[in-house]
Amino acid sequence: MRPYRGEPAEQRRARRRAALLEAGLDVLGTGGWAAATVRGVCARAGLNDRYFHESFTDLDALLLAVVDDQAAQATGLITAVAAKAPRRLRPRAAAVVSAIVDFLAADPRRARVLAYEFPASPLLQERRRQIIATLAGIYIEQARELLDEVPLSETDLRMTALTVVSGLWELLSAWLRGDVDTGRDHLVDYVVALLLSTTDLAPALDHRLR
Known part of the structure; x- marks a missing residue:
């Protein structure tokens, strides 16, 4: 042409x-x-x-394309920020969490999609599962890179990744809706502390299994 x-x-x-x-x-x-x-x-x-x-092909195809585009931007941001951050757990976690919170809060449209549209759409619920799986994979990659020795079995590491990512999805959704009354900085500090605490699961599991 x-x-x-x-x-x-x-x-x-x-x-x-x-x-x-x-x-x-x-x-x-x-x-x-x-x-x-x-x-x-x-x-x-x-x-x-x-x-x-x-x-x-139809509106549903556009809906998924819009969500996929935003998810790609978010995961791209996470990997880019992680690559530039120090190879230490706390500063890297702080850099990534700060970036993703600011990314979601910067555009009210993104906030509404995460906080309201995902829960309302069966089509987006399936996409949510796929996005969570992708983010859990990033969590696992970061854990392997930052920890000299991952203190969890492969199964426990995957369960931890899915629990953390799913929980943070719900927390950020609630914060964007205004259901969690806290400021941006406290939210970031809380999430970073939560992420760091997941590295202490192995001793607790060892104690339980004795």
Whole structure:
């Protein structure tokens, strides 16, 4: 296909898809997905309706794409911050937790998606499980990198990762809703302390098994 006004067709499609993702986040993070329509999303994106199906089969496909895009940004941020932070448990945990709390709080649309839209959507509940599995994998990788010797069995390490990530998901959701009355700095300090405490599970488990 020939370029249109100097822009190749592939770039135009990518630009339209990006506009739809941004419009989808706007709809999801303001009025909620239950009221979304193809026409409404396209209007926010400044596009003719016919361009919607160029990138997405239906509204559910756009919904998942919006969430996947935000999840990719969050996991990318976590890995980038972790890579730059010192190879010590406390400062790295503090850097990562601070970054992810600020990422979620920086955009009210993200806050609404996490705090309200995930619990309301069966489709997003399945995506939540997949995202938690990905984040648990990052937790396990960081534990192996930062601890000279991981004091837990593979099974216990995985159970710890899933427990921590799932719990923090619920805590951050509650904080974003205003259900947890504490400031940003105290929240970060609490989460860091909680993460550090998970490295002390092995002695407790050893004592239980005696």
